[in-house]
Amino acid sequence: MQTNLEKILRDKSLSVTDGRKKILTLFLNSKGALSHADIERRSGEHFDRVTIYRTLQTFVEKGIVHTIPTDDNTIMYALCKDGCAENHHHDDHIHFMCTSCGKTECLNEVHIPEIRIPAGYLTKETQIVIKGICKECS
Ligand SMILES: [Zn+2]
Numbered sequence: 001m002q003t004n005l006e007k008i009l010r011d012k013s014l015s016v017t018d019g020r021k022k023i024l025t026l027f028l029n030s031k032g033a034l035s036h037a038d039i040e041r042r043s044g045e046h047f048d049r050v051t052i053y054r055t056l057q058t059f060v061e062k063g064i065v066h067t068i069p070t071d072d073n074t075i076m077y078a079l080c081k082d083g084c085a086e087n088h089h090h091d092d093h094i095h096f097m098c099t100s101c102g103k104t105e106c107l108n109e110v111h112i113p114e115i116r117i118p119a120g121y122l123t124k125e126t127q128i129v130i131k132g133i134c135k136e137c138s
């Protein structure tokens with residue numbers, strides 16, 4: 001586990017710091033996506049908000065985690081599968097938000113279908129969030 005963590009960071013040319021290791025561990029151990037507040041709560045007293053914020057920004061830039069939009073403008077973060085690189089994400093999957101337990105997860109095997117939009121518009125990113133009841137709650 002320890003080596004895996006360090007490998008992920010080193011593969012992205014990031015220096016291995018306690019903060020990065022700890023936050024990455026939270027993602028690796030979490031089944032669903034995490035918000036800034038989740039990370040703050042789960043990491044205990046160790047990090048201030050700025051450290052968490054900066055670490056998340058770095059992880060997004062380096063292709064380690066991707067963001068998921070939510071209704072209340074809280075940004076959720078989820079671990080990327082292989083294939084995401086610095087400033088270039090390939091997370092073309094659907095996200096599922098459970099209205100019962102509130103968990104948001106990546107449905108990595110469900111790809112976003114190509115959506116045709118009118119000429120003159122340019123798609124940069126398509127996000128689909130499905131709301132419903134997850135496997136564990138149904
Ligand atoms: Zn990604």
Ligand SMILES: [Zn+2]
Nearest residue numbers: 098101134137
């Ligand atoms: Zn649920």
Ligand SMILES: [Zn+2]
Nearest residue numbers: 078091095106
């Ligand atoms: Zn995802």
